[in-house]
Amino acid sequence: xxxxxxxxxxxxxxxxxxxxxxxxxxxxxxxxxxxxxxxxxxxxxxxxxxxxxxxxxxxxxxxxxxxxxxxxxxxxxxxxxxxxxxxxxxxxxxxxxxxxxxxxxxxxxxxxxxxxxxxxxxxxxxxxxxxxxxxxxxxxxxxxxxxxxxxxxxxxxxxxxxxxxxxxxxxxxxxxxxxxxxxxxxxxxxxx
Amino acid sequence: xxxxxxxxxxxxxxxxxxxxxxxxxxxxxxxxxxxxxxxxxxxxxxxxxxxxxxxxxxxxxxxxxxxxxxxxxxxxxxxxxxxxxxxxxxxxxxxxxxxxxxxxxxxxxxxxxxxxxxxxxxxxxxxxxxxxxxxxxxxxxxxxxxxxxxxxxxxxxxxxxxxxxxxxxxxxxxxxxxxxxxxxxxxxxxxxxxxxxxxxxxxxxxxxxxxxxxxxxx
Numbered sequence: 001x002x003x004x005x006x007x008x009x010x011x012x013x014x015x016x017x018x019x020x021x022x023x024x025x026x027x028x029x030x031x032x033x034x035x036x037x038x039x040x041x042x043x044x045x046x047x048x049x050x051x052x053x054x055x056x057x058x059x060x061x062x063x064x065x066x067x068x069x070x071x072x073x074x075x076x077x078x079x080x081x082x083x084x085x086x087x088x089x090x091x092x093x094x095x096x097x098x099x100x101x102x103x104x105x106x107x108x109x110x111x112x113x114x115x116x117x118x119x120x121x122x123x124x125x126x127x128x129x130x131x132x133x134x135x136x137x138x139x140x141x142x143x144x145x146x147x148x149x150x151x152x153x154x155x156x157x158x159x160x161x162x163x164x165x166x167x168x169x170x171x172x173x174x175x176x177x178x179x180x181x182x183x184x185x186x187x188x189x190x191x192x
Numbered sequence: 193x194x195x196x197x198x199x200x201x202x203x204x205x206x207x208x209x210x211x212x213x214x215x216x217x218x219x220x221x222x223x224x225x226x227x228x229x230x231x232x233x234x235x236x237x238x239x240x241x242x243x244x245x246x247x248x249x250x251x252x253x254x255x256x257x258x259x260x261x262x263x264x265x266x267x268x269x270x271x272x273x274x275x276x277x278x279x280x281x282x283x284x285x286x287x288x289x290x291x292x293x294x295x296x297x298x299x300x301x302x303x304x305x306x307x308x309x310x311x312x313x314x315x316x317x318x319x320x321x322x323x324x325x326x327x328x329x330x331x332x333x334x335x336x337x338x339x340x341x342x343x344x345x346x347x348x349x350x351x352x353x354x355x356x357x358x359x360x361x362x363x364x365x366x367x368x369x370x371x372x373x374x375x376x377x378x379x380x381x382x383x384x385x386x387x388x389x390x391x392x393x394x395x396x397x398x399x400x401x402x403x404x405x406x407x408x409x410x
Contacts, residue, residue, distance in 0.1 A: 049342065089269035094268065099266065111262065132262050136252065136255065
Protein backbone atom coordinates (compact mmCIF):
# COMPACT_ATOMS: atom_id res chain seq x y z
CA UNK A 1 0.00 0.00 0.00
CA UNK A 2 1.37 3.39 -1.02
CA UNK A 3 1.13 5.66 2.01
CA UNK A 4 2.94 8.68 0.59
CA UNK A 5 0.68 11.74 0.25
CA UNK A 6 -0.38 12.40 -3.30
CA UNK A 7 1.32 15.57 -4.53
CA UNK A 8 -0.94 18.48 -5.42
CA UNK A 9 -0.05 19.05 -9.05
CA UNK A 10 0.03 22.58 -10.44
CA UNK A 11 -0.08 22.02 -14.18
CA UNK A 12 -0.71 19.46 -16.89
CA UNK A 13 2.90 18.29 -16.70
CA UNK A 14 2.01 16.72 -13.38
CA UNK A 15 -0.66 14.48 -14.92
CA UNK A 16 1.37 11.32 -15.36
CA UNK A 17 0.39 7.65 -15.40
CA UNK A 18 1.90 7.23 -11.95
CA UNK A 19 -0.01 10.20 -10.52
CA UNK A 20 -3.21 9.00 -12.16
CA UNK A 21 -2.77 5.50 -10.81
CA UNK A 22 -2.25 6.77 -7.28
CA UNK A 23 -5.14 9.18 -7.49
CA UNK A 24 -7.55 6.55 -8.79
CA UNK A 25 -6.28 4.00 -6.29
CA UNK A 26 -7.08 6.44 -3.49
CA UNK A 27 -10.75 5.96 -4.34
CA UNK A 28 -12.29 2.64 -3.30
CA UNK A 29 -13.85 1.61 -6.59
CA UNK A 30 -10.75 1.77 -8.72
CA UNK A 31 -8.15 0.31 -6.40
CA UNK A 32 -6.98 -2.28 -8.89
CA UNK A 33 -6.55 0.19 -11.75
CA UNK A 34 -3.56 -0.25 -14.05
CA UNK A 35 -2.59 2.61 -16.28
CA UNK A 36 0.35 2.49 -18.64
CA UNK A 37 -0.01 5.87 -20.28
CA UNK A 38 -2.07 9.06 -20.15
CA UNK A 39 -2.84 11.26 -23.13
CA UNK A 40 -3.58 14.77 -21.95
CA UNK A 41 -5.42 17.27 -24.13
CA UNK A 42 -6.59 20.72 -23.14
CA UNK A 43 -10.28 21.48 -23.59
CA UNK A 44 -9.64 24.71 -25.43
CA UNK A 45 -13.22 25.16 -26.61
CA UNK A 46 -14.35 25.71 -23.05
CA UNK A 47 -14.08 29.33 -21.94
CA UNK A 48 -13.13 29.22 -18.31
CA UNK A 49 -11.18 32.18 -17.07
CA UNK A 50 -10.40 30.63 -13.72
CA UNK A 51 -9.43 27.08 -14.41
CA UNK A 52 -7.83 24.88 -17.01
CA UNK A 53 -9.65 21.75 -18.06
CA UNK A 54 -7.88 18.70 -19.46
CA UNK A 55 -9.32 15.58 -21.01
CA UNK A 56 -7.11 12.67 -20.02
CA UNK A 57 -7.36 9.42 -21.96
CA UNK A 58 -6.14 6.52 -19.85
CA UNK A 59 -4.38 3.71 -21.66
CA UNK A 60 -4.12 0.24 -20.10
CA UNK A 61 -0.92 -1.87 -20.29
CA UNK A 62 -2.36 -3.88 -23.21
CA UNK A 63 -2.73 -0.66 -25.22
CA UNK A 64 -6.51 -0.59 -24.92
CA UNK A 65 -8.57 1.89 -22.95
CA UNK A 66 -8.31 1.65 -19.19
CA UNK A 67 -11.33 1.98 -16.98
CA UNK A 68 -12.36 4.73 -16.81
CA UNK A 69 -11.24 5.34 -20.37
CA UNK A 70 -11.22 9.09 -19.93
CA UNK A 71 -11.44 11.62 -17.12
CA UNK A 72 -11.50 15.41 -16.86
CA UNK A 73 -8.89 17.11 -14.71
CA UNK A 74 -9.46 20.68 -13.60
CA UNK A 75 -6.58 22.81 -12.35
CA UNK A 76 -6.42 26.49 -11.43
CA UNK A 77 -5.31 28.92 -14.05
CA UNK A 78 -1.70 30.12 -13.99
CA UNK A 79 -2.92 33.69 -14.45
CA UNK A 80 -2.09 35.47 -11.18
CA UNK A 81 -4.94 37.98 -11.48
CA UNK A 82 -7.51 35.24 -12.02
CA UNK A 83 -6.02 33.22 -9.19
CA UNK A 84 -6.27 36.22 -6.86
CA UNK A 85 -9.88 36.68 -7.94
CA UNK A 86 -10.62 33.02 -7.28
CA UNK A 87 -9.09 33.35 -3.84
CA UNK A 88 -11.09 36.52 -3.03
CA UNK A 89 -14.28 34.75 -3.91
CA UNK A 90 -13.22 31.36 -2.45
CA UNK A 91 -14.15 29.86 -5.81
CA UNK A 92 -11.88 26.84 -5.79
CA UNK A 93 -12.71 26.10 -2.19
CA UNK A 94 -16.41 26.24 -3.00
CA UNK A 95 -16.06 23.83 -5.89
CA UNK A 96 -13.94 21.51 -3.81
CA UNK A 97 -16.54 21.50 -1.00
CA UNK A 98 -19.37 20.97 -3.47
CA UNK A 99 -17.88 17.90 -5.08
CA UNK A 100 -16.61 16.48 -1.81
CA UNK A 101 -19.73 16.97 0.31
CA UNK A 102 -22.76 17.77 -1.80
CA UNK A 103 -22.50 16.38 -5.32
CA UNK A 104 -23.46 12.84 -4.42
CA UNK A 105 -26.73 14.09 -2.90
CA UNK A 106 -27.47 16.62 -5.62
CA UNK A 107 -30.77 16.38 -7.45
CA UNK A 108 -29.05 17.69 -10.53
CA UNK A 109 -26.83 15.45 -12.56
CA UNK A 110 -23.21 16.43 -12.10
CA UNK A 111 -20.02 14.69 -13.22
CA UNK A 112 -18.99 12.01 -10.73
CA UNK A 113 -16.00 12.86 -8.61
CA UNK A 114 -12.94 10.62 -8.79
CA UNK A 115 -10.60 12.75 -6.76
CA UNK A 116 -10.25 16.23 -5.31
CA UNK A 117 -7.68 18.08 -3.29
CA UNK A 118 -7.41 21.64 -2.10
CA UNK A 119 -4.64 23.54 -0.36
CA UNK A 120 -6.16 26.49 1.54
CA UNK A 121 -2.94 28.48 1.95
CA UNK A 122 -2.09 28.67 -1.75
CA UNK A 123 -5.66 28.10 -2.95
CA UNK A 124 -4.29 25.46 -5.31
CA UNK A 125 -6.65 22.64 -6.13
CA UNK A 126 -7.22 19.69 -8.38
CA UNK A 127 -10.45 18.02 -9.38
CA UNK A 128 -10.73 14.80 -11.30
CA UNK A 129 -14.19 14.22 -12.69
CA UNK A 130 -16.15 11.85 -14.86
CA UNK A 131 -15.80 12.69 -18.55
CA UNK A 132 -19.25 13.53 -19.87
CA UNK A 133 -17.83 13.76 -23.37
CA UNK A 134 -20.86 11.97 -24.77
CA UNK A 135 -22.97 14.97 -23.90
CA UNK A 136 -23.17 18.14 -25.95
CA UNK A 137 -22.12 21.58 -24.85
CA UNK A 138 -24.41 24.50 -25.56
CA UNK A 139 -23.80 26.47 -28.73
CA UNK A 140 -25.21 29.96 -28.65
CA UNK A 141 -25.69 30.14 -32.39
CA UNK A 142 -28.53 27.67 -32.17
CA UNK A 143 -30.23 29.25 -29.17
CA UNK A 144 -33.03 30.86 -31.10
CA UNK A 145 -34.29 31.23 -34.58
CA UNK A 146 -33.28 34.21 -36.67
CA UNK A 147 -36.50 35.98 -35.83
CA UNK A 148 -35.65 35.68 -32.16
CA UNK A 149 -38.58 33.38 -31.56
CA UNK A 150 -38.26 30.11 -29.77
CA UNK A 151 -38.36 26.98 -31.82
CA UNK A 152 -40.79 25.08 -29.58
CA UNK A 153 -40.20 21.60 -30.88
CA UNK A 154 -36.42 21.95 -31.18
CA UNK A 155 -34.36 19.21 -29.60
CA UNK A 156 -30.87 20.66 -29.94
CA UNK A 157 -29.22 22.12 -26.83
CA UNK A 158 -29.65 25.58 -28.29
CA UNK A 159 -33.38 25.14 -28.72
CA UNK A 160 -33.69 23.62 -25.28
CA UNK A 161 -31.90 26.59 -23.77
CA UNK A 162 -34.08 28.97 -25.72
CA UNK A 163 -37.22 27.41 -24.31
CA UNK A 164 -35.80 27.71 -20.79
CA UNK A 165 -37.96 24.90 -19.49
CA UNK A 166 -35.60 21.92 -19.56
CA UNK A 167 -33.01 23.82 -17.61
CA UNK A 168 -35.34 25.06 -14.94
CA UNK A 169 -37.27 21.89 -14.21
CA UNK A 170 -34.25 19.95 -12.88
CA UNK A 171 -33.52 22.91 -10.66
CA UNK A 172 -36.91 22.76 -8.93
CA UNK A 173 -36.05 20.10 -6.33
CA UNK A 174 -33.23 22.34 -5.14
CA UNK A 175 -35.69 25.13 -4.57
CA UNK A 176 -38.17 22.79 -2.93
CA UNK A 177 -35.65 21.82 -0.26
CA UNK A 178 -35.42 25.30 1.05
CA UNK A 179 -38.97 26.38 0.44
CA UNK A 180 -40.23 23.80 2.84
CA UNK A 181 -39.88 25.11 6.39
CA UNK A 182 -37.45 23.15 8.50
CA UNK A 183 -35.83 21.37 5.59
CA UNK A 184 -32.98 23.79 5.10
CA UNK A 185 -31.24 22.92 8.36
CA UNK A 186 -29.19 20.18 6.75
CA UNK A 187 -27.84 22.67 4.25
CA UNK A 188 -26.57 25.15 6.76
CA UNK A 189 -23.33 23.37 7.49
CA UNK A 190 -22.34 23.84 3.88
CA UNK A 191 -22.41 27.60 4.00
CA UNK A 192 -19.10 28.88 2.76
CA UNK B 193 -18.00 41.06 -1.20
CA UNK B 194 -19.22 44.64 -1.10
CA UNK B 195 -15.66 45.92 -1.13
CA UNK B 196 -14.70 43.61 -3.98
CA UNK B 197 -17.72 44.80 -5.94
CA UNK B 198 -16.87 48.45 -5.46
CA UNK B 199 -13.22 47.89 -6.29
CA UNK B 200 -14.13 46.15 -9.54
CA UNK B 201 -16.94 48.48 -10.61
CA UNK B 202 -14.65 51.20 -12.05
CA UNK B 203 -12.88 48.66 -14.25
CA UNK B 204 -16.23 47.22 -15.35
CA UNK B 205 -17.49 50.67 -16.30
CA UNK B 206 -14.25 51.41 -18.09
CA UNK B 207 -14.45 48.19 -20.12
CA UNK B 208 -18.18 47.87 -20.69
CA UNK B 209 -19.54 51.30 -19.77
CA UNK B 210 -21.35 51.62 -23.11
CA UNK B 211 -23.70 48.81 -22.11
CA UNK B 212 -24.99 50.77 -19.12
CA UNK B 213 -27.73 53.35 -19.40
CA UNK B 214 -27.54 56.36 -17.07
CA UNK B 215 -30.13 54.61 -14.92
CA UNK B 216 -28.39 51.25 -14.66
CA UNK B 217 -25.04 52.96 -14.09
CA UNK B 218 -26.54 54.85 -11.18
CA UNK B 219 -28.10 51.64 -9.89
CA UNK B 220 -24.78 49.81 -10.13
CA UNK B 221 -23.12 52.56 -8.11
CA UNK B 222 -25.87 52.75 -5.49
CA UNK B 223 -26.02 48.98 -5.25
CA UNK B 224 -22.33 48.83 -4.37
CA UNK B 225 -22.70 50.20 -0.89
CA UNK B 226 -25.86 48.18 -0.22
CA UNK B 227 -24.86 44.69 -1.23
CA UNK B 228 -24.62 43.43 2.33
CA UNK B 229 -28.21 44.46 3.21
CA UNK B 230 -29.46 43.28 -0.20
CA UNK B 231 -28.07 39.79 0.28
CA UNK B 232 -29.20 39.77 3.90
CA UNK B 233 -32.73 40.59 2.72
CA UNK B 234 -32.67 37.84 0.09
CA UNK B 235 -31.18 35.33 2.52
CA UNK B 236 -33.82 36.18 5.08
CA UNK B 237 -36.16 33.81 3.30
CA UNK B 238 -35.76 30.06 2.99
CA UNK B 239 -32.44 28.93 1.58
CA UNK B 240 -30.98 26.11 -0.41
CA UNK B 241 -27.93 25.00 -2.33
CA UNK B 242 -27.36 27.39 -5.22
CA UNK B 243 -25.09 26.83 -8.16
CA UNK B 244 -24.24 30.51 -8.42
CA UNK B 245 -23.36 30.45 -12.11
CA UNK B 246 -26.37 28.61 -13.48
CA UNK B 247 -26.18 29.42 -17.16
CA UNK B 248 -26.25 27.51 -20.40
CA UNK B 249 -22.47 27.50 -20.80
CA UNK B 250 -22.24 25.43 -17.65
CA UNK B 251 -24.64 22.77 -18.88
CA UNK B 252 -24.17 19.63 -20.92
CA UNK B 253 -26.99 18.05 -22.85
CA UNK B 254 -27.89 14.56 -23.94
CA UNK B 255 -27.97 14.02 -27.68
CA UNK B 256 -30.94 14.28 -30.01
CA UNK B 257 -34.08 13.09 -28.28
CA UNK B 258 -32.27 12.61 -24.98
CA UNK B 259 -33.44 14.83 -22.13
CA UNK B 260 -30.33 14.38 -20.00
CA UNK B 261 -28.89 17.52 -18.51
CA UNK B 262 -25.72 17.78 -16.46
CA UNK B 263 -24.53 20.88 -14.67
CA UNK B 264 -20.84 21.62 -14.35
CA UNK B 265 -18.58 24.34 -12.94
CA UNK B 266 -19.67 24.59 -9.32
CA UNK B 267 -17.17 27.20 -8.21
CA UNK B 268 -19.95 29.67 -7.40
CA UNK B 269 -21.72 27.15 -5.20
CA UNK B 270 -23.11 28.37 -1.89
CA UNK B 271 -26.22 28.54 0.22
CA UNK B 272 -28.78 31.12 -0.75
CA UNK B 273 -32.07 31.77 -2.43
CA UNK B 274 -32.84 29.19 -5.10
CA UNK B 275 -34.52 31.79 -7.25
CA UNK B 276 -31.11 33.39 -7.72
CA UNK B 277 -30.14 30.56 -10.07
CA UNK B 278 -33.38 30.97 -11.99
CA UNK B 279 -32.87 34.72 -12.38
CA UNK B 280 -29.27 34.21 -13.41
CA UNK B 281 -30.24 31.58 -15.94
CA UNK B 282 -33.01 33.61 -17.55
CA UNK B 283 -30.96 36.81 -17.29
CA UNK B 284 -27.91 35.41 -19.05
CA UNK B 285 -28.76 32.37 -21.13
CA UNK B 286 -31.64 33.33 -23.35
CA UNK B 287 -31.89 36.39 -25.54
CA UNK B 288 -33.78 39.30 -24.07
CA UNK B 289 -36.62 38.81 -26.58
CA UNK B 290 -36.99 35.18 -25.64
CA UNK B 291 -36.79 35.95 -21.92
CA UNK B 292 -39.62 38.44 -22.25
CA UNK B 293 -41.68 35.83 -24.07
CA UNK B 294 -41.18 32.99 -21.63
CA UNK B 295 -40.40 34.33 -18.17
CA UNK B 296 -43.94 34.61 -16.79
CA UNK B 297 -44.92 31.15 -17.95
CA UNK B 298 -41.58 29.69 -16.93
CA UNK B 299 -41.86 31.19 -13.46
CA UNK B 300 -45.43 29.92 -13.08
CA UNK B 301 -44.39 26.45 -14.08
CA UNK B 302 -41.39 26.60 -11.78
CA UNK B 303 -43.61 27.70 -8.92
CA UNK B 304 -46.10 24.93 -9.64
CA UNK B 305 -43.44 22.24 -9.54
CA UNK B 306 -41.73 23.62 -6.45
CA UNK B 307 -45.09 23.77 -4.69
CA UNK B 308 -45.87 20.23 -5.81
CA UNK B 309 -42.60 19.13 -4.25
CA UNK B 310 -43.71 20.43 -0.88
CA UNK B 311 -42.95 24.14 -0.72
CA UNK B 312 -45.32 25.79 1.70
CA UNK B 313 -46.49 29.38 2.00
CA UNK B 314 -44.97 30.14 -1.34
CA UNK B 315 -47.32 31.94 -3.69
CA UNK B 316 -46.99 32.61 -7.38
CA UNK B 317 -46.56 36.28 -6.58
CA UNK B 318 -43.80 35.45 -4.06
CA UNK B 319 -42.04 33.58 -6.81
CA UNK B 320 -42.30 36.50 -9.25
CA UNK B 321 -41.16 39.08 -6.69
CA UNK B 322 -38.26 36.88 -5.66
CA UNK B 323 -37.28 36.53 -9.31
CA UNK B 324 -37.22 40.31 -9.74
CA UNK B 325 -35.30 40.82 -6.52
CA UNK B 326 -32.75 38.22 -7.50
CA UNK B 327 -32.29 39.74 -10.92
CA UNK B 328 -30.91 42.76 -9.06
CA UNK B 329 -28.52 40.45 -7.22
CA UNK B 330 -27.10 39.15 -10.50
CA UNK B 331 -25.43 42.53 -10.91
CA UNK B 332 -22.89 41.52 -8.31
CA UNK B 333 -21.21 38.56 -10.05
CA UNK B 334 -21.46 40.31 -13.39
CA UNK B 335 -19.70 43.45 -12.16
CA UNK B 336 -17.07 41.54 -10.22
CA UNK B 337 -16.38 39.20 -13.13
CA UNK B 338 -16.26 41.98 -15.71
CA UNK B 339 -13.94 44.10 -13.60
CA UNK B 340 -11.65 41.54 -12.05
CA UNK B 341 -10.97 39.01 -14.78
CA UNK B 342 -8.24 39.20 -17.36
CA UNK B 343 -10.01 40.22 -20.56
CA UNK B 344 -7.16 39.58 -22.97
CA UNK B 345 -9.07 36.70 -24.58
CA UNK B 346 -11.43 38.18 -27.22
CA UNK B 347 -13.71 35.17 -26.91
CA UNK B 348 -14.13 35.85 -23.20
CA UNK B 349 -14.71 39.56 -23.86
CA UNK B 350 -17.47 38.85 -26.37
CA UNK B 351 -19.10 36.30 -24.14
CA UNK B 352 -18.95 38.65 -21.15
CA UNK B 353 -20.32 41.56 -23.15
CA UNK B 354 -23.29 39.50 -24.22
CA UNK B 355 -24.04 38.25 -20.70
CA UNK B 356 -23.73 41.70 -19.15
CA UNK B 357 -25.89 43.25 -21.84
CA UNK B 358 -28.64 40.68 -21.25
CA UNK B 359 -28.52 41.11 -17.48
CA UNK B 360 -28.72 44.89 -17.74
CA UNK B 361 -31.65 44.61 -20.14
CA UNK B 362 -33.40 42.24 -17.74
CA UNK B 363 -32.86 44.69 -14.91
CA UNK B 364 -34.35 47.51 -16.97
CA UNK B 365 -37.31 45.32 -17.93
CA UNK B 366 -38.04 43.97 -14.46
CA UNK B 367 -37.54 47.30 -12.74
CA UNK B 368 -36.19 45.95 -9.45
CA UNK B 369 -35.28 49.38 -8.06
CA UNK B 370 -37.82 48.94 -5.27
CA UNK B 371 -35.68 46.11 -3.87
CA UNK B 372 -32.61 48.28 -3.49
CA UNK B 373 -32.19 48.49 0.28
CA UNK B 374 -32.39 52.00 1.72
CA UNK B 375 -29.14 53.65 2.80
CA UNK B 376 -27.88 52.53 6.18
CA UNK B 377 -28.80 54.54 9.26
CA UNK B 378 -26.46 57.49 9.83
CA UNK B 379 -23.44 56.57 11.98
CA UNK B 380 -24.49 52.93 12.25
CA UNK B 381 -21.91 50.21 11.70
CA UNK B 382 -23.39 49.47 8.28
CA UNK B 383 -23.27 53.15 7.41
CA UNK B 384 -19.58 53.28 8.29
CA UNK B 385 -18.83 50.25 6.15
CA UNK B 386 -20.90 51.58 3.25
CA UNK B 387 -19.19 54.96 3.49
CA UNK B 388 -15.74 53.39 3.52
CA UNK B 389 -16.68 51.18 0.58
CA UNK B 390 -17.98 54.15 -1.38
CA UNK B 391 -14.85 56.11 -0.57
CA UNK B 392 -12.70 53.23 -1.79
CA UNK B 393 -14.71 53.06 -5.01
CA UNK B 394 -14.35 56.77 -5.69
CA UNK B 395 -10.62 56.72 -4.94
CA UNK B 396 -10.13 53.79 -7.27
CA UNK B 397 -12.24 55.40 -9.99
CA UNK B 398 -10.15 58.56 -9.68
CA UNK B 399 -6.94 56.53 -9.86
CA UNK B 400 -8.17 54.87 -13.03
CA UNK B 401 -8.96 58.24 -14.58
CA UNK B 402 -5.58 59.67 -13.67
CA UNK B 403 -3.64 56.67 -14.93
CA UNK B 404 -3.41 57.71 -18.61
CA UNK B 405 -2.40 61.24 -17.62
CA UNK B 406 0.42 59.90 -15.50
CA UNK B 407 1.51 57.76 -18.41
CA UNK B 408 1.44 60.74 -20.73
CA UNK B 409 3.35 62.95 -18.32
CA UNK B 410 5.85 60.11 -17.71
